[in-house]
Amino acid sequence: MCGVTGWIDFSRDLALERPTVEAMTRSLHRRGPDAEGVWIGPHAALGHRRLAVVDIEGGAQPMEARGQGEDAPVVLTYSGELYNFRELRSQLAGLGHRFRTCSDTEVVLRAYLEWGAAFVDRLAGMYAFAIWDGRREELLLVRDRLGVKPLYYHAYPGGLLFGSEPKAILANPLFTARTSEEKLPILFNPRLAMPWETPFLGMNQVQPGHLVRVDRSGAHETPYWRLVSREHRDDHPTTVRTVREILEDVVVHQLVADVPLCALLSGGLDSSALAAFAAAHKPGGLRTYAVDFTGADADFRATPLRPERDTPFALAAARHLRVDHTTVTLDPGRLPEAIPAALAARDMPTLGQFDTSMYLLFQEIRRHSTVALSGEAGDEVFGGYPWFFDRETVFGDTFPWLGNAPRLTDCLAPDVRARVRPGDDERDRYQTLRARVPRLPGESGLQARMREVLYLSLQGPLLYLLDRKDRMSMALGLEVRVPFCDHTLLEYVWNVPWKMKVADGREKSLLRSAVADLLPREVLERRKSGYPATFAPAHAEAVRGALTALLDDRTSPLDGLLDVPKVRALAEGRTEMMTMADNLHLLLPLIEVDRWLRAYDVTLTA
Known part of the structure; x- marks a missing residue:
């Protein structure tokens, strides 16, 4: 597992930008403590930090290869694990490819040389990677089918920045950390974020099961995998x-x-x-x-x-x-x-x-x-969460995983709520994802609704858990x-x-x-139990103290955006919620959003 980053720009010579590319790469050093590599061409630069897991001695990156008789290189910076790399390696060897390492990285590179972008259909694993094809002057960004491995990008006229984490993009002076009031719903509840969305203005994620092609005409994202619904015939x-x-x-x-x-x-x-x-x-x-x-x-x-x-x-x-x-x-x-x-x-x-x-x-x-x-x-694949079994929640006309918890956006000041319209925002997000559900003709009632519920759970909620881990x-x-x-x-x-x-x-x-x-x-026979929480009184008091300090701080980036009496009332209350440990758990994002805005010097605009 590793960290990947890079920069494509068709209007400048990136050979002159090595210090910036190295800074982008160095920002990911914790993802890859074992080695670092940078490859730079006229209009493409790729960086890599390596955590050696397979083929410790080989597998250095970025990895470069050329097709037979070709001068222009194909270069790969790869993060992930390809679990079927041995099978693919055998196929490629049978087609005449010769390998210098025992790594799955080289298998990915050789698979691209053999099959082009269609090779992604053959991959089984968790991965996020970039391939620069010097022959076509085209960058390919690829993310695994369920989004286990992250990959972010910022597209701008004539170029694109990408990285395993936002910090790699933030390390380039072309990008400025900004957010807006419209992002408050996903800042307060990240599970509401669309699969491509981040709180940073101008920064997107490659969607799970998608690839992004970048050439002189710009960045173009397309799916290479989707769930397909069909009749199940096994008893x-x-x-x-x-x-x-x-x-x-x-x-x-x-x-x-x-x-x-x-x-x-x-x-x-x-x-x-x-x-x-x-x-x-x-x-x-x-x-x-x-x-x-x-x-x-x-x-x-x-x-x-x-x-x-x-x-x-x-x-x-x-x-x-x-x-x-x-x-x-x-x-x-x-x-x-x-x-x-x-x-x-x-x-x-x-x-x-x-x-x-x-x-x-x-x-x-x-x-x-x-x-x-x-x-x-x-839980998302087999149906394990308690809200899957509460009929009123299941058939509610919104995300079932929201359960019966109050919306934190209810704590926005009235004028901010009027601008953000969080209720409309939630409905728009729900309907957007609901329209993507791969339905099976003839299904109705509970079966049809549970297909929707499970699909919605595979989106924001699962992606958030995978990202955290x-x-x-x-x-x-x-x-x-x-x-x-x-x-x-x-x-x-x-x-x-x-x-x-x-x-x-x-x-x-x-x-x-x-x-x-x-x-x-x-x-x-055990019932579903979520990741452990501490209920220590001292921890609760520390959170309550941090929340009080935030509400009293006129220098806070959130000052003027919150309905303070409503926040204080929630902090002192005790509501039994299907999805939250307690009221302080519900209010935690206020503290953390304030901390993030300050630490990353994020400009918050109306």
Whole structure:
């Protein structure tokens, strides 16, 4: 796993811009602590920071190749893991290609030389990369199908900047950090962001499953993959068996690494299933990790999304699977110490304790491992969240994952609300994504609606979780792999009818049936529980104090934008919400947006 960046400009000689290209590359050093490389041509410059995972000695980047008898180079800067690279390498060798390394990077480069841009259809993995084709004077930006790996870009007349993280683009003086009041809905709730959207004006993301071509006519983005809805013909036993076979094969392919590999084990169904397959196929045994908080025995408070603590279930799963398990116990009082690191990793407002605790967990894991397996997307693929099972929420005419929580944009001052119109903004976003749902003719009722609900969950909510995990892990040089994001698994399960996904009346019953013989009963039957939160009184008081300081600070970038009495009333209240730990969790973005605007010197315009 690595960091990639670059600059295309058809109006200037980029050979004269090496210091800027090097600064862009250097900004990503945490994503790739092992090596750095820069390639510069007249109108294209590519940078790379490497985290060596496969072929430690080879695989240096940017990597350059030429077609037979051609002078103009094809150059690649690549971040990710290609899980079918061995199969592709064999095919390419049969077609006459000769390899200098054992890396998947060279396989990607040779695949492009052989098949052109259509080669992306053959890739299985998580990746974000750029290919400069000197023969055509064209840049190709590619992002994996589910958006596991990030890729940002800023297009301007005659050129384009790109990078694995916003910081690489911010390192170029051509880009200025600006946002606007219209971005407040996604600043206050990043899950509302469209798949291409960022809070920075003029900066976009390459959408999952898309490629962007950049040439003298500009930047043009097109999809190379979409979910397709078709009739599911397998009966229940066949479906269960197929899910089991696909998932096990995916995990086995994702165990390939030339560095130490571990797994996250929360004691939930998703992470426990992955750990079971990994433990069965990893020679020498498997190390696993979970997070908890000092004093959690006394402080924990059950909520709809977190009905119970992870630790007892993680220990039960670890004993059953006979893995080497570690509980990383964090002091809630120290979480604020990691805020600067989390903010620097994200380049966006953080999620407070949820980012800082994950950062500290990964910091401990990185002492022993370079790669970790994680269970992201299990709930979105198989249907695990509590709001999937509340009929009123499911059939509400908006995003079901918003649950019953108040909208933080309700805390905007009346004049700002009148300008931003957050209700209209939410409806527009909902209808835009709803129109993209790949429907199956003839479906109706609950089945049709659940296809919409699952699709909407694969958009903003999943992308936000994947982004958080990528940023907090890669800031420490830790690669996190997410087997449930395999597109073959998703394509199959997507078309399984909802009634089969919940055949026993419970969440994720299809997955539960597929791994029933692998896990202890208490883990197999456990209810969905979200990533752990601390309910320590001292932490709550610290957040409340930071919020009070923000509301009293006339120098805050948010001064004048908020309905202060409404914010204070929410801070003192206690509302049981399906999606939030508590009221302070709901209000956290106010603190984090203020901090981000200041730290990144972002200009906020009306």
